[in-house]
Each structure stands twice: as structure tokens, then as C-alpha cells.
Amino acid sequence: MPPRPAIPRPTAARVSLYLRELEVRLDRGQITVRSRELGDSLGFTDAQIRKDLRLLGLSGHPGVGYGIRDLLGRLRRLCGTDHECPVAIVGAGNIGRALLSYGRFETEGFRIAAVFDADEAKVGERLGRSTVRSMSELRDRVQRLGIRIGIVATPPESAQEAAERLVEAGVDGILNFAPRRLELPTGISVTEVDLSMSLVNLSLQIALSRMNRVEQAAPRTKRSPRTRPA
Amino acid sequence: MPPRPAIPRPTAARVSLYLRELEVRLDRGQITVRSRELGDSLGFTDAQIRKDLRLLGLSGHPGVGYGIRDLLGRLRRLCGTDHECPVAIVGAGNIGRALLSYGRFETEGFRIAAVFDADEAKVGERLGRSTVRSMSELRDRVQRLGIRIGIVATPPESAQEAAERLVEAGVDGILNFAPRRLELPTGISVTEVDLSMSLVNLSLQIALSRMNRVEQAAPRTKRSPRTRPA
Numbered sequence: 001m002p003p004r005p006a007i008p009r010p011t012a013a014r015v016s017l018y019l020r021e022l023e024v025r026l027d028r029g030q031i032t033v034r035s036r037e038l039g040d041s042l043g044f045t046d047a048q049i050r051k052d053l054r055l056l057g058l059s060g061h062p063g064v065g066y067g068i069r070d071l072l073g074r075l076r077r078l079c080g081t082d083h084e085c086p087v088a089i090v091g092a093g094n095i096g097r098a099l100l101s102y103g104r105f106e107t108e109g110f111r112i113a114a115v116f117d118a119d120e121a122k123v124g125e126r127l128g129r130s131t132v133r134s135m136s137e138l139r140d141r142v143q144r145l146g147i148r149i150g151i152v153a154t155p156p157e158s159a160q161e162a163a164e165r166l167v168e169a170g171v172d173g174i175l176n177f178a179p180r181r182l183e184l185p186t187g188i189s190v191t192e193v194d195l196s197m198s199l200v201n202l203s204l205q206i207a208l209s210r211m212n213r214v215e216q217a218a219p220r221t222k223r224s225p226r227t228r229p230a
Numbered sequence: 231m232p233p234r235p236a237i238p239r240p241t242a243a244r245v246s247l248y249l250r251e252l253e254v255r256l257d258r259g260q261i262t263v264r265s266r267e268l269g270d271s272l273g274f275t276d277a278q279i280r281k282d283l284r285l286l287g288l289s290g291h292p293g294v295g296y297g298i299r300d301l302l303g304r305l306r307r308l309c310g311t312d313h314e315c316p317v318a319i320v321g322a323g324n325i326g327r328a329l330l331s332y333g334r335f336e337t338e339g340f341r342i343a344a345v346f347d348a349d350e351a352k353v354g355e356r357l358g359r360s361t362v363r364s365m366s367e368l369r370d371r372v373q374r375l376g377i378r379i380g381i382v383a384t385p386p387e388s389a390q391e392a393a394e395r396l397v398e399a400g401v402d403g404i405l406n407f408a409p410r411r412l413e414l415p416t417g418i419s420v421t422e423v424d425l426s427m428s429l430v431n432l433s434l435q436i437a438l439s440r441m442n443r444v445e446q447a448a449p450r451t452k453r454s455p456r457t458r459p460a
Binding site (some may be wrong): 081149194 | 236240246254273295308323328334402409411421426428432434436
């Protein structure tokens with residue numbers, strides 16, 4: 001593998017924003033995009049966008065911008081989502097069911113290939129295209145289906161065990177919806193999804209937009225608001 | 231209101247990360263925190279942390295750091311979550327139900343005060359401490375309960391109408407779980423929650439950590455990995 005600069009964490013965190021914005025533009029029929037357009041949509045400077053994409057090994061054409069389809073393909077290859085990626089869910093409760101009927105996973109290259117639940121009453125139930133399986137089948141099915149990503153959608157008190165079972169079965173990463181911090185071996189990637197944080201972000205946005213309105217109403221204020229609705 | 235620098239969007243986006251990290255540390259019994267500790271946990275430089283907090287109007291004590299309780303209080307006041315904030319959910323399906331049983335909203339200062347559904351078969355059903363109400367009651371209840379934030383948890387085809395009903399009733403912001411972009415009047419804050427993006431982020435993390443492992447194994451590589459599991 002040729003030497004390649006490590007990708008700073010903030011840049012990595014912006015990749016999913018780029019992906020979504022590019023998908024929206026491609027859907028609308030747009031072919032190329034300039035860094036300034038991406039920056040305006042996402043609230044970053046165009047210099048930041050160019051720097052991020054350069055760090056990701058992507059460059060645009062001066063005066064034309066980036067080919068959207070090309071950029072999407074390269075970002076997906078980087079994420080490993082350019083081919084179908086099977087995932088397993090542990091927990092067939094409300095969150096698990098919501099995820100099973102969530103159309104966007106497939107758009108992004110993921111397929112929910114297996115669902116497990118510790119509650120034997122749920123085992124055998126059909127959920128969409130999946131059948132809920134017993135936890136005793138987890139290791140074998142995860143290995144046989146080549147699943148490398150597990151989603152923990154259990155109650156908080158079962159989250160740690162669910163994650164450990166997935167790791168023992170060989171997954172490389174866990175997406176954790178349970179409000180409980182997981183302790184897992186080094187080398188296992190974990191993304192915590194805290195649904196309340198999006199509500200905090202919205203609340204802050206509202207507060208800032210109210211301040212900006214107050215400031216805009218005051219004649220001595222010259223600045224333009226820099227925060228705005230997403 | 232005294233003049234106050236506008237808060238850049240990337241700083242605003244980091245506020246919820248700071249909140250969560252500070253809550254974890256407070257839970258562990260920590261009293262003060264240095265910018266370097268926050269930076270190490272969150273993957274930013276300590277200079278970035280200090281700059282963000284300064285932009286938010288917060289300063290630490292040299293050699294001591296920031297008082298965690300004080301910092302949390304000020305960040306919550308900024309977000310408007312220092313007092314209980316009632317929210318309404320439209321959609322009593324899987325996502326709505328998952329949100330209703332999600333303990334972390336209350337920790338963050340939110341209370342789900344009303345739930346609405348267009349399906350008359352669901353109206354009257356008890357969900358936790360709430361009763362599902364008809365859409366015809368939405369405007370009146372939202373106004374009477376002083377609700378300023380609405381959560382759209384409907385199927386995609388109903389999301390736009392649900393959001394419009396909430397806006398007509400007077401909310402300032404919408405948290406949208408439906409995979410459909412909303413068109414709303416200027417001045418209404420919208421946060422889109424795209425559950426697939428957390429899976430993309432995890433997938434990228436796994437890919438980067440694999441690259442880092444490969445690079446660490448190669449003797450000529452001198453850099454240390456800068457991305458790591460959350």
C-alpha cells in the first residue's frame with residue numbers, strides 16, 4: 001500500500017455529510033459540483049471542503065469542480081460501501097423494527113442480513129425480509145454470512161453482552177443504539193448513536209436563530225448570521 | 231442584548247459532543263476538566279476546544295481547566311435545555327415508540343408531552359406516559375402545552391404534511407426522522423436524522439482503522455494513527 005496521509009478525525013466525520021449532499025445533488029440531475037456549492041450547503045468554507053477532499057485523495061478540475069458520480073464512487077470505496085455490506089441487528093424491539101423498515105440503509109450499500117433477539121417469544125417472527133433468530137445462532141450465522149458490522153438495538157442492560165457476542169462472532173465494528181457505553185477490545189470500532197443529541201442540536205439551532213433574529217433587528221448589528229437551519 | 235460574536239456552524243455542531251462528554255465525566259465524579267482532556271476524548275486539538283468554548287462565551291481557569299458543572303450549566307442554558315422543554319411527536323410507529331421509551335431525552339431536558347398519529351386505529355392507545363391523539367387535536371394541544379419542538383416520525387410520504395401541521399401550530403423547530411427532505415418556511419430550524427449515516431461513519435472508521443493497522447505493520451511508516459474508534 002503506498003504511503004498515504006492519515007485522515008484527521010474531523011475530516012472523517014464530514015465524509016457522511018459529503019455523501020448525503022452529493023446524493024441529493026445527483027438525484028436532482030446535477031453532474032458536477034464546485035467546492036463553494038458544497039460549502040454553502042453544508043456550512044463550511046470552500047477551502048475546508050477542498051482540503052478535506054484532498055486529504056481523502058480526491059481532487060477537482062479547476063473551473064469545473066468535481067464530477068459528482070466520480071466523487072460519490074470514490075467516497076463509497078473509501079467507506080467500503082461500494083459493494084453490498086451485510087449487517088446484523090441484535091434486538092427486535094422498536095428500534096430494531098424501525099431499522100428493518102428503514103429504506104436508506106440499502107441506498108447506502110448496507111443489507112440487514114440477520115436479526116437476533118434473546119426473547120424466545122420473538123424468535124421465528126418474520127420482520128420484513130428477515131426472520132428473528134435465537135442468540136444461540138448468532139455466531140454461526142454471522143460467520144457464515146460474512147457479516148462484519150453489528151447493530152446493538154437492545155435495552156441498555158443487555159447491550160454489553162450483545163456487543164460481546166457480536167465481537168466474538170468476528171464483527172469489526174458495532175453501531176450502538178442502546179444508551180449505554182460499551183467496553184470492547186481495542187481494534188473494534190464503535191459508533192454510539194445518541195438520539196437525544198440531535199434534539200440538543202436542534203434546540204441550540206433554534207436558540208441561535210432566535211439570537212440572530214434579535215441581533216438583526218438591532219440597527220447597530222452589522223454581521224450576517226452564520227448559523228442557520230440545516 | 232449585548233453584542234456577541236455569531237457562533238460558527240462547526241462550533242455549534244460540536245456543542246452536543248461537549249455536553250455528552252462532560253456528562254460522562256460528571257457521572258464518573260470528575261469536577262474539573264482541561265481542554266487537553268476534552269480534546270483527547272473527542273479527537274480535537276486542545277486549541278480547538280479552547281477556541282470553541284471562547285466563542286460560546288466560556289473561559290477556563292489557567293492551570294485548573296473548566297468546572298464541569300459550571301460548563302454543563304452554561305452549555306445547557308445556551309441550548310435552552312436548562313429548563314424542561316416539552317416536545318411533540320407525530321407518528322406512533324416503530325420510531326415514535328422507540329423515542330417514547332428512550333430514557334436519554336429526559337436526561338437532556340426534554341419531555342415528550344404529546345404524541346399524534348393520523349391512523350385513527352392508534353388514537354387513544356397508551357404509550358408509556360402518553361396517549362396517542364388524533365391529528366385534529368394537534369394545533370390546540372401544541373399551543374396549550376407551549377410546545378416549540380416537533381419530531382416527525384411518520385412514513386416518508388406523510389412527513390411533509392406532519393411538519394407543516396407542526397409549524398402551523400407554532401413550533402420553532404423540527405427533528406425529522408423520516409427519510410424525506412422537508413420544505414419549510416425560512417426561520418424554522420430543521421435537523422434531519424439520517425440513521426444510515428451513522429452506519430456509513432462506522433464503516434469508514436473500520437476502513438481507516440484497517441488501513442492504519444496495515445500502515446503500522448509496515449516498518450517505513452512513522453505516523454501514528456489519528457483516527458480511532460469513538
